[in-house]
Amino acid sequence: MADVTLVEAVNMALAHEMAANEDVVVLGEDIATNGGVFRATVGLKDRFGFKRVMDTPLAENLIAGTAVGMATQGLRPVAEFQFMGFIYAGMEQIISHAARMRNRTRGRLSCPVVFRAPFGGGIHAPEHHSESTEALFAHIPGLRVVIPSSPKRAYGLLLASIRNNDPVVFLEPKRLYRAVTQSVEDDGEALPLDTCFTLREGSDVTLISWGASIAETLEAADALAEQGVSAEVIDVATISPLDRETLLCSVAKTGRCVIVHEACRNVGVGAEIAASIAEAAFLDLQAPVVRVTGYDTIMPYARNEMAYLPQVADIVEAVEQVIAL
Amino acid sequence: MADVTLVEAVNMALAHEMAANEDVVVLGEDIATNGGVFRATVGLKDRFGFKRVMDTPLAENLIAGTAVGMATQGLRPVAEFQFMGFIYAGMEQIISHAARMRNRTRGRLSCPVVFRAPFGGGIHAPEHHSESTEALFAHIPGLRVVIPSSPKRAYGLLLASIRNNDPVVFLEPKRLYRAVTQSVEDDGEALPLDTCFTLREGSDVTLISWGASIAETLEAADALAEQGVSAEVIDVATISPLDRETLLCSVAKTGRCVIVHEACRNVGVGAEIAASIAEAAFLDLQAPVVRVTGYDTIMPYARNEMAYLPQVADIVEAVEQVIAL
Amino acid sequence: MKDRYAFHVDSIAYLDESGDALGDLPEWSDDRDTILDAYRHMVLTRTFDNKTIALQRTGQCGTYPSVLGHETIGTAIGQTLAKDDVLVPYYRDHAAQLLRGVTLTEMLLYWGGDERGSAYAHCPEDLPVAVPISTQCCHAVGVGASFRIRDQKRAVLCSLGDGATSKGDFLESVNLAGAWHLPVVFIVTNNQWAISTPRHLQTGAETIAQKAISGGLPGIICDGNDYFAVRHALMHALERARTGKGGSVIEAVTYRLGDHTTADDATRYRPAEELKQAWEREGVKRLQSWLHHQGLWDSDREQALQVSCRNQVDKAVEAYLATGPQPPTAMFDHLFETLPAALAGQYERLQRREVKHG
Amino acid sequence: MKDRYAFHVDSIAYLDESGDALGDLPEWSDDRDTILDAYRHMVLTRTFDNKTIALQRTGQCGTYPSVLGHETIGTAIGQTLAKDDVLVPYYRDHAAQLLRGVTLTEMLLYWGGDERGSAYAHCPEDLPVAVPISTQCCHAVGVGASFRIRDQKRAVLCSLGDGATSKGDFLESVNLAGAWHLPVVFIVTNNQWAISTPRHLQTGAETIAQKAISGGLPGIICDGNDYFAVRHALMHALERARTGKGGSVIEAVTYRLGDHTTADDATRYRPAEELKQAWEREGVKRLQSWLHHQGLWDSDREQALQVSCRNQVDKAVEAYLATGPQPPTAMFDHLFETLPAALAGQYERLQRREVKHG
């Protein structure tokens, strides 16, 4: 049992699974000797050798496609994109091949690749280092999209993602990489990939979020509790395929729902959740489902990025609005 | 005034604007001598010369990025992707540069590029030739996404897209390329890029669609009329930024709404429309907003593609369902 | 002060256009049976090609890319690859794929729009056709890397067209093959055209093979209508790869004798004269002539072969046409290993819908 | 039968490590004023670099990539480009950008996290820094194509690192420059590292310059710490480009003397000895030595220069620190040419929110 940060939990899960399964290999830019620019792969090269921990040339398309090729041979590659803002060159391979290899060959070949990328804003990085475009991957059939928001969930969900026999886009909220520590047992226990996590029970409103925004959402729930509003907080975590059951059960109970995410609003994952709830819980809802999100703008550079990110006050205000109805 | 197909209207608009404005250039694979695999650029090379009508090497990333570079010099490139299924290699340039050049330079440089691509299924083509992933682009701030569904709208919206000083992803429903003809005047009149088109007025239900599905949606409206149900039909056409006003006014009137699109459901553009309407028209809605869409699967190969596409009966059934409530 | 780094690519050929040896043939040319097999396979491939085009023209097959002019390259690939090597094909590799074990019926299913056409019962490790051009190059280096990781003495053969060499995927993969010393052989079928785009608009490079230099790989050119040249280049390259000496690039020069696909009309952009000249150089006739000159072939054998090929193809077509479509719900069957609960509703809706609509 | 195609790249140098001429210098070396300007500019660049690192360490600037070891290349670029050529820089081109007219303050704003840092009041056609590696190569050929379309006799200089040459963008762009005969010069700063990835893991190619061969462009290598070599290679390449003779690739060999950025710690992966040796070869000191040997420089001038550079930088820092942030609503101001109606609501909400929250 060790007190670890989220990024250390990622490292722990990688090391665990590499030790347990020879087919697990890791590749990406600067992940071997340097241990990754966020240190997520630190120590792996020394422990498992260059053959299984591979620094690649600088080419994201190649990283994605090489991982796909490896997977057709039964390896289980975990490919790191240094930042989510650089994943786009790999989109063709992820969309047109990783997501389709099993379907295309009627199950003859498959693609058990985990595509890891740190994502989201709030660390005052340069342009393109603060994106949250999980929606692009959630729209692609054949992909799983998984986003942990605590060290424990990072450990358990990453293990599950590596063991899963299909491709997973695993997005790590870099703002939370070192924000908190949690005691995580290195017991090899995976978490389910098809269930949202209810972090806090409540009866007046359902707050749905994921990634780094979970922090503000939980804070908002605290603030609301002081006002006498009981908020249920759900971490979606397994963004796609989406566990609508857990969300609908909660809304059936509370009758009100606020969705919080850092990504742009337009055609974001919040839209899918809101649309699904508004359709399936039509008669349960006592107020419209409201989304608190990033703006539909380019993420501002560091100096103004906080103005872009959803704040606790924005969430509280949205809840007050739906409660007033 | 000529009776033209949708693809001929595209050609007409390109020729019109190239004649009117020397800065308009066209580039892509097989677009010059061959006139494009769908003949959208036929005749342009003979009329405007190789310098302005450029066959590129086979590299979509390069096509997108070259267009961005040209645009920084004040050219207005219209770049063709042969099929939407091959646009993904160009995503990094579209997302990280085209959509951002103006913002990044505070208006010093801009990116008046039109990225054209035929999209959608129903022509019995091989894998990757039948995609509808407009949602990926609609989620990106700084991009416009425009989809015509008739020869007239193809002509007017393409003119507007070329004249617009920002990047436009212009998606042409290839199933409609030669499905009908319409008399279109080559008068250089552009259509607005910020307004949905109401194709048919009605009072009982609002049917919202775009692209090739407009055909089935209009047919469904006919079928419903026979049952005494009056359906309003709206062609969204300007997918992003989205004209929510027109949609909301209609739903305020009808109280019911069905959204029809060919793309996968999960995190599709339909989700955004449904979420927006469910939020803003909460008190107007007499039934949940229902989506009739493609399945969340890989588009099946030709033999089974019709099973994937929304059919008239599916739309009628959905309307019956929301009317029953 | 000046230092010079020098590079080169060689071009090899063994037969002239009329099938006469230009000089000594490779040693392995003693193996007449294999060469006869090669010729027979080329004819089978061409028979299949004609038939499939006819099927397409009569609405019984989807868009189909003719293999006309590419039989020699594919046959040489198929014969040279070892069983446990892996083929990463492109869509004009019918000849190679058939020798690997893909059945004529599977091939028809694939081009007929049925996913089962890539299930490859007999060559389970070979990759399916990658429609997005050049993307398969990255898979090939991935497969090659897995051989290295597992210390396996196997080679990967990655096949692509001249157009595909312009896309980053190829160049990135060549670079990785060089940097990681991977057992990957890239064979580029330079058939002078990428749909309507002629070779000279595709690249300013004098040869395609020289693109190998960018990744530090050796490059070689061979006459793609010369069975001896293609096979010899391949044997050498694959042997290098299997024995840990690294990857390489082969440019096989040929000509696309047909339209790009059945959806294309090459007369729009291609001079008739060029096509006519290309027919003079084509590889099937050339190998036939060589066999004739050696006394290994005659018109009786030819006739018998034609009949047997037609029979084989007809049987495959029959099996193809007798294969009913998959049920619509098959679109969910291999989306994930097991259907996620989130999709159960859609699956059931599709099932119900089919029952209703027919 | 065998044909051979031969290729080569040359490597040029004029000064040895201690600043002594290896042979005849280029003719233009008579122009002592320009060479003195070059030296002064290198020192200014280094002064700026030191200061900005200090600002970052004290929380007054964002992540910043040091230019240490790259001053010679950037200065040569800045001096060789004509006013109406276009520079397509990468993020380690401070020296070149400053000479193009980007102000020290703009540069600080950029690395300080303010979009106005790329508004470039004085070089309005130059491209801003492209953060996604190698993507700028495609822009460069696009700019070059626009010159060709408009029959303008201008050149484009596209700058990138050794790591960037592995990404398809570079190779695709080199290929287009060759196929379309574009006036684009690519200069690769080969500083031996891409963050922690050493040159030998980046590619198996013996040189970076040979990657030019894949697109049919000429390639040349120059000592990137030798002002005469870099400038000479650039002059030649840019002149070729401007006069319609096509593009080329220059590999400028240097060493990254600092960490990758202020967020990096190179001691984790880089041998101290290698760094120490690289300092022996660095370019600023080398040009200073040459100037000394020519009697064009002395310690008085050096001291005066140091003072003047510090003053210049201090003033720029002052202006930077005095620049208040943009209002949050600025994120909407240049999203589109005019704000679409669809976004008016979000804009107003942001305005209201700011008033409320501060």
Ligand SMILES: Cc1ncc(C[n+]2csc(CCOP(=O)(O)OP(=O)(O)O)c2C)c(N)n1
């Ligand atoms: C990424 C991508 N872009 C475009 C296409 C459409 N397309 C199919 S084949 C082809 C030409 C390929 O030419 P080449 O590589 O020379 O192979 P050939 O067909 O000549 O054998 C194109 C552009 C595609 N399949 N994939």
Ligand SMILES: Cc1ncc(C[n+]2csc(CCOP(=O)(O)OP(=O)(O)O)c2C)c(N)n1
């Ligand atoms: C597409 C992309 N991938 C990854 C990164 C992260 N990154 C920034 S700089 C860099 C290394 C670049 O090395 P090189 O091209 O040699 O330039 P240098 O920094 O050495 O000057 C990397 C991987 C990026 N900015 N863009």
Ligand SMILES: [Mg+2]
């Ligand atoms: Mg070809």
Ligand SMILES: [Mg+2]
């Ligand atoms: Mg470098």
